[in-house]
Amino acid sequence: MVAAEPDKASLLMDIPVGFHVQEGIGDGILPDILDKSVIDRAILVSDFDAVQTARRLAREEGIFCGISSGTNVFAALKVAKELGPGKRVVTVLPDGGEKYLSTALFSGC
DSSP, rough: OEEEEEEEOOTTTOOOOOOOOOTTSSOOOOTOOOOGGGOOOEEEHHHHHHHHHHHHHIIIIIOOOOOOHHHHHHHHHHHHHHHTOOOOOOOOOOBSSSGTTTTTGGTTO
């Protein structure tokens, strides 16, 4: 299992919480139900990559999602590239794009 976290706030890699736009991820809270022993590694994702991936999902796939979804998909695509053809990668898109309509996320998409 691979975790995706902001490059400026990784709780799993002990990077202190700094400013980032990936809401709901790396905000200093580890849920009690998290079992770290099942996580093989974490992929750190920059704000730029998270935002660009969310925009790409909207523009190319018609998936209206938020920035943390962009984080997860960016990490999943990286894992898929590493594994190569014939392998399956699963991720979740934890947020929709509605709350980002008034932000710069979707301007110019």
